[in-house]
Amino acid sequence: MTPEGKALLNIVILGLGFMVMFTAFGTCGNIEQTVIKSFNSTQFHGSGYTSMAIIYAVFSASNLIAPSVIAVIGPQLSLFFGGLVYSAYIAVFIHPYTWSFYTLSVLLGIAAAVLWTAQGNLLTINSKDSTIGRNSGIFWALMQFSLFFGNLYIYLAWHGKTHITDKDRQTVFITLTVISLVGSFLFFLIQKPDPEPAPSDASESLLPTDISDSSSVVASQGLGSQALDAFKKSIQLAMTKEMLLLSIPFAYSGVELTFYSGVYGTCLGAMSKFGGDAKGLIGLSGILIGVGEIIGGGVFGILDKCNRFGRNPVVFLGMITHFVAFYLIFLNVASDAPVAPEEGTQMQAYMQPSVLVALICSFLLGLGDSCFNTQLISIVGFLFREDSAPAFAVFKFVQSITAAVAFFYSNYLLLQWQLLIMVLMGFWGTVTFFVVEWTAMSTRKNSDYASI
Template identity: 75%
Template structure:
């Protein structure tokens, strides 16, 4: 296999590993608040929103140590052990207790920081300036297939179920645990990429970096400790650059809308009693529609990134417009108390007669708009920002997601939508500025090289 073929193989394996893992985890996040509300046990007092807030809050804090962990044990083992924590969280729902629920939430937050740091490492060292857009699109599209398969299973399993029984819950979460474990073991198929043919000094440096990234040191010597401390120190640096400050608002918006489409909106649909006895199973169809939007956007704007001579800004603007249309239709279609309505749901009506078709169309728009933002952010981050800065951006996204999951316990739907509208506008404008600055710097570099 050629060096480029090996790199592409690694990206595909990485995508499939995440697809299996997040088929389980994203499906779990989509249904857990509904499952918890249907859980008949006076000893359990958990909240799915609070759990996700803990996960993302711990995630943000753990990004400080994640680069050190990946440096010490390598990205393969990092992703594998992190995946086991994800699997444990999902398995906890088979026999849930309040203490195990929130303990698992903390552990997944730690695992998530290590997992995504390792993912960024693998994506970066298997990509070049010419292939980063393509590889980002391939990874993102494969990752979003997880929304299709997991939620299709939920629709089939819960179709016609007004109430989720203990047997329904246990069957679903046993299956999701097995699927997650399959994804964990796929990471062992990733191989160290061959270095690009370069000058001897550059080749030596490339080989050294690749070796450090894909394998831990053979013994716990002083050099290994030095690497870990160095990685930890780099996590604190370079936050004050203009690119980081500009992109931070775009990343913050993706954290807020991640919360909405991955946890809140599905709960809203399941709580709409006016959708009939299939309201619970519609959570699965909603997730599928989100996945279709994500896959379409990831394919078009990721894999065809090289053909986009107008840059990234039009794609981000399209994502914002798409989200605004979705938010407006959701405001008209879904009852305001749907995110926090107790079991069995809400009988209130919004501003139009509730329509299943409109609700599912909004799901598609949420996924498509999210892919517009994320494919372009992955591209500009991978191309223009040093590797040590990327965990900081991920940490900011997780902080905003934690904040959003926390206020989802209390805020009515229209207030949540207003927050998204305002942050989306700010995120889009600041992305434009960051893209123009990066393009200006690239042109200056090209001019200087002539």
């Protein structure tokens, strides 16, 4: 197999591993608040929103040490062990206790930082400047199939149910735990990429390109020294002009991630006006979000139709798509839906609640999210190719801390205020992304930029 073919195969396996694992975890996140509301136990007092806030808060802080972990054990083992913690978190819901629920929330935050930083590192070392956009799209499209499969299962299993029984919950989460474990083991199929034909600065890289071990680096540099260097590089990158500007779209991606992955499904499940189909709509909404994500990743990454114009048109499309979705949600969904009790809300928004409009919004949320994330992954991998792990750690640090804040306020804020926050952050995030993209275009005219 040619080096380029092996690198492409690694990207596909990486995407498949995330697809299988996040089929389980994404479904878990989408339904956990609804499941907790239906859980009858005086021993359990947890909140899905609070758990997610803890996860993303710890995730954010742990991104500062994630490059050091990857430098020591390598990205492949980082993916595997991170995946095991994801499986343990899902398994908690088989029979949840408050202490185990929140303990695994903390551990998952640490694991998520390591997992996603390793993903960015593997994506970068298996890509060239001319293929980073394509590979970002392939990975994103494959991973987002997870939303389709997991939520289809939820829709079929819960269609017509108004209350989730203990048996329903246990059946779902045993299945999701097994699926998550399968995804973790898929990462062992990733092969070591072939070295560049004429390496120049490879010896200066903080992280080894060998995804199976880091012995060659460790031999010349102590584990502590290597980990400290990776940590320092993360801090240095966070202070650069490009990263400071990109921090706003990073932050927006965290807030809208919170909304589409946890809040919106809960809102639909709480709408009594939707009748007996309300709980089933959680799964159907997740499917449509996944369809939007897959189409976005395919069109803007794999097919790369907009390469002549750079990344800005795709991000602008993402902003418009999201703003349309937010407006329709404002008209269609009751304002107290995010904080409604288990029996749901009887309130109505500004129009007769429509299942069709709700599902159209789900699709638009997914499409807009793919527009932002494929281009953010692409520009970070392009601008910080030599320091990919620390750069992606900064990306996930900002994204996750805003996601944590958003999950926290989702316990209290009515829907219209959550939508307003996203509109403001989405607008300014798009503007600052444009600035970074224009700067990259003007300073790298003689690079392979035009073919990304």
